[in-house]
Amino acid sequence: MEAFDPITLEVYWSRLISIADEAATGLLRTAFSTIVRESNDFATVLMDRNGDSISENTGGIASFSCILPKTTKTFLQRFPIETWQPGDCVITNDPFLATGHLPDFTAVSPIFHGGRIVGFAGSIAHSPDVGGALWSADCRELFEEGIRIPPARLFRAGQRNEDLVELLSANVRIPGPVMGDLEAQVVANEVAVRRCAEFLEDTGLDDLQGLSEALQARADQAMRRAIAEVPDGIYRATLEADGFDEHITHIACAVTVAGETMHIDFAGTSPQIDRGINCVLNYTHAYSVYPVKCALDPFTPRNEGSYQAITVAAPEGSILNPRFPAPCSARQLTGHLLAGVIYKALADVLPDKVLAECGGAPTMRALFSGLDRNGDRFSQVLFASGGMGASPHRDGLPTTAFPTNVGAGSIEAYESVAPLLVWRKQLRPDSGGAGRFRGGLGQEAEIEVRTPAAVRLSLLSDRRDHPAQGLLGGGPGAPAVIAIDDGTRPHPKSRTSVETGRRVTLLYPGGGGFGDPRRRDPEAVRADIRDGYITEEAAMRDYGVKA
Template identity: 80%
Template sequence: MTADADGGFDPITLEILWSRLISIADEAAAALLRTAFSTIVRESNDFATVLMDANGDSISENTGGIASFSCILPRTTKHFLQKFPAEAWRPGDCVITNDPWLATGHLPDITAVTPIFHRGRLVGFAGSIAHSPDVGGALWSADCREMFEEGIRIPPVRLLREGVRNEQVMEMFLANVRLPKQVTGDLEAQITANEVCAARVTEFLEDAGLPDLAGLGRALHGRADRAMRQAIAAVPDGTYRATIEADGFDEAVTRIACAVSVRGEEMLIDFDGTSRQIDRGINCVWNYTHAYSVYPVKCALDPFTPRNEGSYRAIQVVAPEGSILNPRFPAPVSARQLTGHLLAGAIYKALEGVLPEKVIAECGGAPTMRALFSGVDRNGDRFSQILFASGGMGAAPHRDGLPTTAFPTNAGAGSIEAFESVAPLIVWKKQLRPDSGGAGRFRGGLGQEAEIEVRSPAPLRLSLLSDRRDHPAQGICGGAPGAPAEIVMSDGTRPHPKSRTMITPGTRLVMRYAGGGGYGPPEERDAAALAADLRDGYVTKAG
């Protein structure tokens, strides 16, 4: 191995080592995926795995993980280190939490962190986050008045101590959930993923001849930091502003004000002027706000350098305390993605005038629209199943928006066959939604229409988490907005878009997902592209 005069690594060696560390995080993700019980993880990709150094700084992330999870996990690990100092960790430990203000912003996500030891020394941490199928309380909903209604909150606690499980913690947790087998299975899968990561890191250090991850971590952080600073330096200095509105809750329309300031190699994203927090579960905690502010910048300015802790050091994010983007405890936060997913659109709108070649239009799938069905099946067993699907992505400067594709999250749709196999639900329709993409030089991505019938023996509970009904995804650089979201029952009634309701067997729920905004003036669209849209049924003559 060759070191330069500054004690770092030569570029080729550094690239090889970094790629191997990413592959370790990917192997941990594969272990989690293959051993998880719930379709939320197995089918819908709602998880992430991260390798961190002994300080809790991320070094590598799995390539297909949820971006906000990967960005937040190091912050949570640093909270763990405050409660459990480095010298208190032992091989075989595992600490967990789902505290929204310490972790990902709502209770369904469970964070698990395992220490990595090499030759008797603590050299790093393996971490994973997964969306649990149940945490008690109101399940996944948007209409609670405070966080205490939303489920059980687990403070940072040792689930494993030197490989021995804390049965009292598990007993308390499982006594508060409806699906203990699935919850246990997913949590065990997270522990397994962490153990795989830890084992591979010790093998890596032996192969590389390194005593720990410290020197390599500094080199990788420095490389990511330099790449981002170089990208920011290419943006003209100045302050760029934008304001967007969302459906909010009932008459309480929410507003996100965004100012992006660039000074040399650094960027400040300031959300001063954003709506105050409300007494419904769409508040977005600071960790989540930070993650979904810096990640869109990474995508736009430096999309090809792998992400780690260094990627975000040049970006500062501030939001007023007590606002919908930095609420005070115990604000309800379960549906925080309905606000957090909008931040990419606000930031890109602010940068529209100065970086039109790097930003995309607003996405119909930002925020995501989710339907959670829970009740009892024909065998008398409890079930809780989420329909993961997405609206259309916003159009880009060089191509049409991707249909039915999520951004900034990358949760997947999963298999309909798997969805139907674990719940008394039938999906009669799941198809592209014509005319839903916003017109433009490049068309917004199409949304979709899904029709689900309830086949349970008794009424079940439906929890809806949606937006874009009154505020569709806007176009950019002259592009038109996409079609709004729409939810309707087979009897013609329209359920509350952010609330819980009971639905009876035989009822069909129709969900029309929003389309993405268009890019550029519609009259500039290529005639051949428009003809292809008509031929393929993406747009109609009537539309």
Template identity: 55%
Template sequence: MLATTDTKPISDIDLEIMWSRLISIADEAAIALKRTAFSTIVRESNDYAVVLLDENAANLAENSSAVPSFVGVLPRTLSSLLKITPPEEWHPGDCVVTNDPWLGTGHLPDLVVASPVYFKSKLIGFVASVAHLPDIGGTSLSATCHDVFEEGLRIPPMKLLDGGKANANLLDLIRANVRVADQVIPDIFAQISAHSVAQKGLCNFLAATGLSDLSRVSGALQAKSEAAMGRAIMELPDGEYRAVVKADGYGDRETEIHCCLRVDGANLSVDYSGTSPQVNFGINSVLNYTYSYTVYPLKCALDPETPHNEGSYKTIKVHAPEGSILNPVFPAPCNARHLTGQLLAGAIFECLAQAAPDRILAESGSAPSLRAMFSGARADGERFSQMLMCSGGMGASARGDGLSCMPFPTNTGAGSIEMFEGAAPLLIQRKELLASSGGQGCFRGGLGQEIEIEAVGKRPIQVSLMVERTKYPARGLQGGGNGSPAKAALGNGVSLDPKSRVELHPGETITLSFAGGGGFGNPAERSQALIASDKASGYTA
């Protein structure tokens, strides 16, 4: 037992041990979620997160491989849930769920599940998780819808478990509105199982530490994180730094993100005034998602070593004009919100390049992530809904080449090709690095990849494409070159609209080219050893 009570100060050593233990509790819960889930999007691609929060909805710890956007969103979501259902109306065995984009992570497929934690009959905190469900009805995951009502089933905050008893009506409603209920419903219960693991872990934690609740350790952890981030911000020169990121948008309607980063001592603000207005297609990024993908790259660049919690972001302010593509008004479509929100890392880093160029990356070809959703029916009539989750190249930095085929700023993985092929009548004919796709520089951008997929079933397959960076590839920094653009085409060479829904007939193939990352620094300064290594490896021509 640690030498701690509710009145004795927590030493720095004890605090470090406690923090590590809280992270391990979240990790153990995440393992339970992953191992009990049915869909490949959770089991293979890690599109989920588990977070421990105190009684005031402040983030204490999250699982080590959590999706960054989920971690940033969940405290905001729980705060909203507590306004709807005050703490005194929660009870042991309760479980509240919602996928409302404006309350949760920004699009309908992500289900937020929140459960209270009680220790000796006292509410001491919450466990919350997000998992990307394999289907949520509607038009399937795509960028083509004109409002959120087309995009699927929207679940307002509701109790899925009330005192441990399942809400059968809600489960029936979900089951009746999704294509692959045999994956969706078990994945939801996998989240609930993970919460049970975390609840038990937190109670054991309090018993072992001698604490009666989480308030003191939460306050101490937040203070440490706030101080660490404050020191990191103060290392930046005070001033105002600006960047503009252009994007493909939808059709012939291109979009722009205007970013102004202001530093004043230990305080930092990000203002997106001037950004394009919201559009009538699903590429809008709700404010929760915008906030998450603003603070996360700042954390990566300024204070990467300290485990983050709510304290990390107390001195950071984020503003996005209401009615813009970064803060759309309901009922704006937002299923493909990552095509806009994940561009923010590039805008943030371009601003920071003016103040601390040694801390940032050039733009990544994997930001935003190229996604393709395949759905249809097998020969026996059984439905499938399968997402291809692969990545382009990361941007280079002042320290080295960008990583190839690596996600950033998200961290969802590709998973195994065998599992992908086993879940749907699809065959990967080719999956290879794209030579010379990384931007040139003193350090080269990471390589993209090209994947050729064949429909091998007996029925047509619907493909929803969510592709960005066809017009505006990942940009280099400090004199580095741009990476290669992304594209999508049928096997016969016909180019496809990057945000379209197409039908793939048996025997037909589709080829997806993932963008390369931007280079960093003057290409003339690249070492001869690295040039020779690239050529020997086939990375460059």
């Protein structure tokens, strides 16, 4: 391993992170969809010539950053490293090779320096459309969920593959935004390629390998030191979620700590089902190791080394490791639950480092699609979040996503691109679970359909029957509720038709509380009443405090 003094290593690492951040800015500024521009559903990553991650953009989706190196290694098996040329860009949206569902496109470009490949720049972004059933949870197999692109060259030596573009454009409803976002990913990669070449020129390094090994070793050491502070043992927990109709999701988790290593095993988890809430192993791994990183080593920047001390296993054929061609479009409805069950398993041994379950885990999504008044197609997702679970030190954050960090974006931007009117988007009182520290509040959104004809509403939600649970005596958050103003309650994981003029109300769930509610500071309870976070009735019932 090449030797770097600590100061130089820190300076180099910070600069590589800034390159990934600049690539992310390039993607944001050139993307077409609000999914990327407003809701942050993307990531950019720098990798060495082996496909191991060196740095990632600061605000990217953590699961994307963890999975992208795995997909790049798959690309290298398909296209050996000696066959890559400057100006190449390889893409895929294969769920089993990449991020677990078809709407996410992975794009990887080579970085050349001195006439040879020294690394790769990669990006992932959620596309506004992939054909098929759009973003839904009720398909019976993967083939219904949209077009699947195996690893293929979108660009070869700077020349665009027009056959691939034509194939993709012919299979989606809104080819302009789809191709616009994909081209924005290529732009992001090109920014990273140029800046990385400048970095090597400035530093005098021949390639990225020695630096990559040093940075990975530093991240690995930080995680191993953190794991070593956890008492050895096997810690178990289970969690249940709504699942799909009669198929309730059961997740069993055993966390084994042995010295500087941790193994997370999901044996005993529900078998896969013929609905789109299956979670492929790449995604299961990402949302198992990332919550551990947040709890044990939150301040060291992430790269490939951050996760080498943690292994993850899930039975083949389970809902956390399904067999092809299992449907998986709504895999986040299962994968986002893993942080909660892992933290529950570790709560007794790490009570000062874990969160109660989050109302925004899994995320609740409402996708409206149809024709606007000009006869043009639109497909628009409302990105909004429930409340975070409370921590041992503070109340849960309201309307904040975790373990994903996707954003909500601007309602003005949302309304500007679709014939939808948001009448209300406000905090939901009494939705945070009671506790010494209260769970974060969910929110209430009311949306009116203003299209010339009915639209299709695709819902991806959970927490209706199984709200976010508290930890160590904390109470549960409020459940999710979805209703239409004609009195109907649409299926929470299926597609339905909404007539023009109707209003859809979405009540996002709250986070679980932490600790005994009767130990909450009475003045904090009264402040919550004044702020409208809880009602006087809830204050008396849950905390024994009068206004």
